[in-house]
Amino acid sequence: MINKQSGKVVCLGNGESRLGVDLDGLKQHATVWGCNALYRDWTPDRLVCVDLAMSHEIYRSGYCFNNVVYFRDWSRLPEEAYDLVVRPSHISKEDIIDLESYIHESPRVENCNEFVMSGQDLDMLRELREQVLTEARISGRDINPHNVDIVLDDKRAGLWITWVAAEDKVIKTESLPGDTDYGFDSGSLSSLLASVHDEPDEVYLLGMDLYSTTTTVNNVYKGTGCYMHEKGDAISPVHWIGFHKLIFDQFPHIQYYKVNPGEQQPYDRVNRVIEEWNDTPNLEYISQKEMWKRFL
Secondary structure (H helix, E strand, C coil), X not given: CCCCCCXXXXXECCCHHXXXXXXXXXXXXXXXXXXXXXXXXXXXXXXXXXXXXXXXXXXXXXXXXXCCEEECCCCEEEHHHHHHHCCHHHCCCCCCCCHHHHEEECCCCCCCCEEEEEEECHHHHHHHHHHHHHHHHHHCCCCCHHHHHHHHCHHHCEEEEEEECCCCCEEXXXXXXXXXXXXXXXXXXXXXXHHHHCCCCEEEEECCCCCCCCCECCCCCCCCCCCCCCCCECCCCHHHHHHHHHHHHHCCCCEEEEEECCCCCCCCCCCCCCHHHCCCCCEEEEEHHHHHHHHC
């Protein structure tokens, strides 16, 4: 447990409202949990990632040797299992000439005797993509190709194999009670993990914008590896909202703050009250300015 100031935790999302925030300053006053590609720019106290390709990217960067990271489905396999599980037939049953290009393997360094493998079946992914596109055509509904590509493009299929060191600082997200992470996204999962493991008095949700101020996706890292194209549609926050509500209700003794960039505005997409969170006594909305007043 990191005890910095009276049990304060900041869960830092990658919504664009956090751009310009003094992240180093945050670390002086609270334990900071971050998500996904944040590691590219800055090092939080804890990092959470549930995307398989992103997890392998983070590990291969060397970040996990010095910094605590929570990964989903991160299970080590002995080198003897390699020939049993790393097979093109585990990617596709079709006769595809370039099937080897779907195997994304890290270099194996000396004394690495274990590996982690994650994968997506190409045949199933293509079948799902065709189903989505067919349903859209039949219904006459326009569909943004960038929304489909981030989940169902061929590049999302294949095997990711990363050789791992004997020691690192990776913790499985399934370390929660019940040996599960409940299928939460990285943002809400960071709040849940912090609530369980850090036992804080206060949790500040910063950069958890939920909505977009435009019709396109709201994310600091949009258009980069493992993220939606910058022209992708804004993502519905319905699941994120539901996950956070479950956490608020599960930990009534913790005070949660949704930190908005400015003052509360009823018609502002980000500086707004979330209707689904009404009647939540341990939730308060504050501005970034108010947050700093509480810290300093």
